[in-house]
Amino acid sequence: MKSGLKELNLENQYFTNNDYLAFKPSRWEDDSKEAVKERSKTADKLLDLHDQIYPKFKELKMINLNPHFNKKNITSSTTHSEGYTSKRLSSVWLHYGKSEKQIKSYEKYYYGSKTNLSR
Numbered sequence: 001m002k003s004g005l006k007e008l009n010l011e012n013q014y015f016t017n018n019d020y021l022a023f024k025p026s027r028w029e030d031d032s033k034e035a036v037k038e039r040s041k042t043a044d045k046l047l048d049l050h051d052q053i054y055p056k057f058k059e060l061k062m063i064n065l066n067p068h069f070n071k072k073n074i075t076s077s078t079t080h081s082e083g084y085t086s087k088r089l090s091s092v093w094l095h096y097g098k099s100e101k102q103i104k105s106y107e108k109y110y111y112g113s114k115t116n117l118s119r
Contacts, residue, residue: 069100
């Protein structure tokens, strides 16, 4: 499967070819230190992007979109975790959803499971 990234001109773009290649198919199930490091670099760039865009949410009246209250979960996982992540880590994204207060208000109904309530 070809990625087609060699044909794309990513010059002067926020995400580089390497950011995309960190999630190429041959890396999806790779849990080596090198693969995790590559995925983490891209996630770190997303966190930097979050720091730039999130302050503008209120200005744009996007008041119901909150970053995950656990800072390490603002981006999706870059490491494999049995029972928590897909076997294939083919992408990374920012999490926005309900506030911590909203999630806590649902706990009595969902027995403390926050996994699906945060989105």
